Amino acid sequence: MARSNKPMLWLPFAGGGLVAALIIPVLILITGVLVPLGVLHLRYETIAAFAHNPLGKLIVLGAVALPAWHAAHRLRMTAHDLGLGSGIAIKAACYGTAWLLILAAAGALIAV
Amino acid sequence: MSETITLEVLRYHPETDSEPHFQRYVVPYRDDWVVLDALNHIKDNLDATLSYRWSCHMAVCGSCGMTINGEPKLSCHSFLRDYRGKVVRVEPLDHFPIERDLVIVMDSFMEKLGSVKPWLIPKVEKPLSAGEYLQSPGQMQVFHQYTQCINCLLCYAACPQIGLNEDFVGPAALALAHRYNLDSRDGGRDARAEVVASNEGIWECTFVGACSEVCPKHVDPAAAIQQTKISASVGWLKDLLTPGAHR
Structure with a gap:
């Protein structure tokens, strides 16, 4: 037996779990509830400036990419648990969707 | 009646x-x-x-x-x-x-258990005359929970991954490997990693958690495996960044 290269898949999965559990709920609360209800006031220019800053871009990309990877890996594992196998089609569907989301987010961040 | x-x-x-x-x-x-x-x-x-x-x-x-x-x-x-x-x-x-x-027939388990070397592999072998390998109560507490395993195999019966892949090393053996890896007197992490950090080791686990639910001794093998995933990933990163330095 040889040591596995699975950490390559697992480290972003673990990071994504952390982001999805700790940061995404806060972002949903802010952008989806508090701002629309008028409880919290955010200036568009402030948020835009954040997304224009290279470090800000990286943070936004992390907030999208890591949970997307987490979801892809989790869904693939769940498919495996349910006995649906772990063939190339399931891998392509899960990781492919994640990569589409990641590339779309990266493209949008480069464009702004 | x-x-x-x-x-x-x-x-x-x-x-x-x-x-x-x-x-x-x-x-x-x-x-x-x-x-x-x-x-x-x-x-x-x-x-x-x-x-x-x-x-x-x-x-x-x-x-x-x-x-x-x-x-x-x-x-x-x-x-x-x-x-x-x-x-x-x-x-x-x-x-x-x-x-x-x-x-x-539990032969497959006995083989898996042996493969993770569930015994103390001292960092430096001492002669008997040099005395005991000392340990503080705090150092013992770190791994104590994982010593409670009684090899009853309820976790192997509960684990869906064992059902899908009989080569998976499985919860109890991996929890015991973790127990020795956490022991302050032990230096066998690398020797165990060949099996523990292989595809058939911790990476076959998808964290369903059934092993921990059925464990009558509250060993929590699922936690042991997730913690091992973190330490194995750190080891993998070290190997990647400093090729040849490790092992």
Whole structure:
């Protein structure tokens, strides 16, 4: 037996779990509830400036990419648990969707 | 007539039976009886041909693991009163071949257990005259929980990954590897990693957590495996960043 290269898949999965559990709920609360209800006031220019800053871009990309990877890996594992196998089609569907989301987010961040 | 309870027991004698079948036994119901007491009553009074493993009757030896109404349990730890008014279905543990009746063949587990080197591999071997390898109570507390495993194999019966891939090293063996990796006196992490950090080791686990739910000793193998995933990933990163330096 040889040591596995699975950490390559697992480290972003673990990071994504952390982001999805700790940061995404806060972002949903802010952008989806508090701002629309008028409880919290955010200036568009402030948020835009954040997304224009290279470090800000990286943070936004992390907030999208890591949970997307987490979801892809989790869904693939769940498919495996349910006995649906772990063939190339399931891998392509899960990781492919994640990569589409990641590339779309990266493209949008480069464009702004 | 005093109260009774019905046990439906899986029987299989390989020399005469072409396949396993169920046999019903009606035994006296007692509030303070566990399923193992009912099996002992069958063995002593109704049918001496019934085979099953047991020893201590107090959840220490880990011998009497069985599938009781679909759940992996120690039969010495499962009270009849929890099944009152129902038929109690007793089967061997899932995911293992049947040796005879409720007795499973556990060779595959013994092999896996040995493969993770579940013993102290000292960082530096000392001669006997140099005395003990000392450890503080705090250092012992770090791994104490994982020493509680009694190798009852309930976790292997509960684990869906064992069902899907019989080569998976599995919860108990990986939890015991973690126990020694966490030991301040131990230096065997790298020696264990060849098996523990392989595809058939921790990486086959998808964190379903059934192992920890069924563990009668609260070892929490699922936590052990997730913690090992973190340390194995750190080791992998170190190898990647400093090739040749590690190992």
